[in-house]
Amino acid sequence: MNAFLDDLLLRRRRVQSALADAAADGALFASDVHLFYLTGRVFNGWLYLPTEGAPVAFVRRPADCDLPVEAVRVHRPDDMLGWFSNAPGQSRPKHLLFEADTLSYSDYMRLYSLFQPEKAGNVSAAMRRVRMIKTPWEVEQLRLSSQRHAEVYAEIPDCFHPEMTDLELQAEIERRMRLHGSIGIFRTYGPNMNIFMGSLLAGENAEAASPFDFALGGAGQTPICPIGANGTKLTDGTAIMVDMAGNYTAYISDMTRVFSVGRLSEKAYRAHGTARDIMAAAEVVMRPGLACSELYSMAVGMAEKANLADCFMGTRQQAKFVGHGIGLEINEPPVLTPRSKDALQPGMVIAFEPKFVIPEVGAVGVENSYLITETGAEKLTHFEEEIISLT
Amino acid sequence: MNAFLDDLLLRRRRVQSALADAAADGALFASDVHLFYLTGRVFNGWLYLPTEGAPVAFVRRPADCDLPVEAVRVHRPDDMLGWFSNAPGQSRPKHLLFEADTLSYSDYMRLYSLFQPEKAGNVSAAMRRVRMIKTPWEVEQLRLSSQRHAEVYAEIPDCFHPEMTDLELQAEIERRMRLHGSIGIFRTYGPNMNIFMGSLLAGENAEAASPFDFALGGAGQTPICPIGANGTKLTDGTAIMVDMAGNYTAYISDMTRVFSVGRLSEKAYRAHGTARDIMAAAEVVMRPGLACSELYSMAVGMAEKANLADCFMGTRQQAKFVGHGIGLEINEPPVLTPRSKDALQPGMVIAFEPKFVIPEVGAVGVENSYLITETGAEKLTHFEEEIISLT
Incomplete structure (x- = not known):
């Protein structure tokens, strides 16, 4: 299991390096492939990965999801904002990347309107390069x-x-x-x-x-x-x-x-x-x-x-x-x-x-x-x- | 086969009635489910259904696709515009609906930038109602x-x-x-x-x-x-x-x-x-x-x-x-x-x-x-x- 966790950390660092290259503050992931890539599990929710520091999983279902990262239970997308307001040392990302090549237009707009980043970008192509x-x-x-x-x-x-x-x-x-x-x-x-x-x-x-x-x-x-x-x-x-x-x-x-x-x-x-x-x-x-x-x-x-x-x-x-x-x-x-x-x-x-x-x-x-x-x-x-x- | 074609026409009319309710000029479909719903086949390309009149399929692949609607061979999305400019009685839709709940954000934006409709809307929910x-x-x-x-x-x-x-x-x-x-x-x-x-x-x-x-x-x-x-x-x-x-x-x-x-x-x-x-x-x-x-x-x-x-x-x-x-x-x-x-x-x-x-x-x-x-x-x-x- 340690080899798996070490590898997870390696994958996360590579993604964070790509986020740094894009001069982004972080990326929000929703696709099963990227949730799995970054946590080893698929869950219903989102994973926020800051360019520096540890990721946080916002989990809708299942309630008892066993994740190797910090997990916050949410019911609706809006609940994510509460965490950004209250978690020590966290602020809402100004330059935020989304999976624009796989998120539906409607889901993208919902998340975009929610986070209202000063600048938004597409993390999809970078993820395909990292995963390569x-x-x-x-x-x-x-x-x-x-x-x-x-x-x-x-x-x-x-x-x-x-x-x-x-x-x-x-x-x-x-x-x-x-x-x-x-x-x-x-x-x-x-x-x-x-x-x-x-x-x-x-x-x-x-x-x-x-x-x-x-x-x-x-x-x-x-x-x-x-x-x-x-x-x-x-x-x-x-x-x-x-x-x-x-x-x-x-x-x-x-x-x-x-x-x-x-x-x-x-x-x-x-x-x-x-x-x-x-x-x-x-x-x-x-x-x-x-x-x-x-x-x-x-x-x-x-x-x-x-x-x-x-x-x-x-x-x-x-x-x-x-x-x-x-x-x-x-x-x-x-x-x-x-x-x-x-x-x-x-x-x-x-x-x-x-x-x-x-x-x-x-x-x-x-x-x-x-x-x-x-x-x-x-x-x-x-x-x-x-x-x-x-x- | 006639029963199938009659039914296809019935489905098409129901969709067109929904487009009329939305006061749209037409809708552009890209999802396999809706290509099948409106033509009985899945192909690589798009189907444009005007609120009035017959649909046109823009087919990338396969070249020999046998469709029960007018089919135009295209290589890139841009090729669709040529058809709208040249086909008699056609003009580019001013109020155009897209499958915003299933199209990726990137694909949506590509089509939106291409057609530059005065007004764009989401046909996904209406399609789910029609198909109900x-x-x-x-x-x-x-x-x-x-x-x-x-x-x-x-x-x-x-x-x-x-x-x-x-x-x-x-x-x-x-x-x-x-x-x-x-x-x-x-x-x-x-x-x-x-x-x-x-x-x-x-x-x-x-x-x-x-x-x-x-x-x-x-x-x-x-x-x-x-x-x-x-x-x-x-x-x-x-x-x-x-x-x-x-x-x-x-x-x-x-x-x-x-x-x-x-x-x-x-x-x-x-x-x-x-x-x-x-x-x-x-x-x-x-x-x-x-x-x-x-x-x-x-x-x-x-x-x-x-x-x-x-x-x-x-x-x-x-x-x-x-x-x-x-x-x-x-x-x-x-x-x-x-x-x-x-x-x-x-x-x-x-x-x-x-x-x-x-x-x-x-x-x-x-x-x-x-x-x-x-x-x-x-x-x-x-x-x-x-x-x-x-x-």
Whole structure:
């Protein structure tokens, strides 16, 4: 527990350093992700973190919430003001930051009107930058998720039986995930980024474009959540790309493997080999200082050289990234795009996912999660990377 | 398909009538729920609905999105302005409503700065009022979800085996749900209202308070999602309350049943009987015009008369409602609270859920979904309401 509390303090100091950079007096947090990041718990209420000094949690519910920081019971937002008036050494922050990218406009305005800071700012982007560099405890959580992730993938051949659909296979994998401790909830950043427990794509469905910013699409089973498996029969010659959530702790690992029913087309195996080559090349070059855009252009360059550019990261709709940070949310910075200004840094944990969509067959490729260390990249997701035959 | 399109038109007209009441020129929608409500699809982009005339969808992704309304391809929000300048008979709305309760502050400000309306307003509350009254197609979707919901609950005795935990039982129920067509995604309204596929509460865990506005709590399996099952062993004398999601269509039915391992305490059976009595009494009185607050006070009154007020809707933390509207989200208006100003209206679909928490045993009670008709209430969730023994 001490390691956890030390880590919490480290995270808090990093956030306070970002607040100091913004010349703010403090920030008020309301999102579950940031309440958890700064206290290790989710509660109904707010956390005020001053740029200097200790945070205070204003807790609406539950009344018996056990927090590692000072907790003040409140019923309404207004009750926070009383604390600022009465607590010794505290004054209402003049320059206050809010989570403007996730708070609703109405909630933002309510808090803003309440505190009436002389100056207000947005802490969201800074928090995403701070969270981009994982602390030791966070890295351990990601290791744990990665390990369980691999354990579940090892059971996938047992989940398959002939004549089943992609949705049936996914339901069985979901059950194994839950039995291995998956917490169910799969956190994404951004509005309308809906997905349930990950993505399983087979056959033609791998080509279907989705509205979302995920690497690949799929038609989905319902127009209210148009992504992923759609009831495709897993017949001979079908590639099944499994990219299910690594949500075994609050920190989400990301890992994709491909399974085959019968023999796939030669192009599918060739493209999978190219994806593995791209992965191997990335493993050689990934180290602090490498530009994220470099990783992207290296991947695209290798796809072009293999004459596979037209099916790299999709066909009808091609994702313009080959990887991304992971953590409390599945889509954290940095994003490995052609126009990224980021370079790799020690403590980043990124998913790298070169993938190809082969019309009528499905998607092939590999995705692994990596911790960027002082000297290179350490793979967290250890599992067979060849296409695994289910038949 | 025609019935669906007719219904879409009906929904659109109701929204337009609300826009007219607000004296607005139109509203701009970005949330998945409202894109679906007004087009039957989710896409990445915006829907502009003028108070009079036809809507236009501004679609970023997917490019080939098949919509039942005029669709304009856009890449950035700014591209919308071009359409308003060039489309015949269109002018930029002077009084424009936004989804201020769900749009982030940053997104709101971006759209507001773009459109620079003379007057801006919030369409969120009005949308929740419109959606409160279900259309014929929506009612059919809720019927379908309710039916599948009951089919899955009928399989619960097959899911149980001695020595299992609440989480293991839940995982098996989740699998059956998915095989019966559950879409996985479980929509709630409001920030940080996280829950995964529903709630299963057993034994002492039923008393654990949660941060969320759900009827009951539970400690959950992780501090990042502190609600629901927590690994409790399902031993003799334990009541298992199953309140899993009815997400078999985009519209979510709500239904709770109780299962027992061995014999429960007499108080548990008595409280369950009282919950059933409350349900029966509600079925008699529910009809258009009945105040929602009346339903609440009737339920509390019956709980008091049975000397069970201290465990009604929780013990350490008691929910202050006995039911709520359902639809595209699990927590829609009206809410059956003591201070509700709403009365029942034909077309409302509500979940009524009198529940008691019995220390050391678990939670008992019943929840059904009802359609309010012209003359009364029609139950949608048909399934055995006694406590069902698993042993």
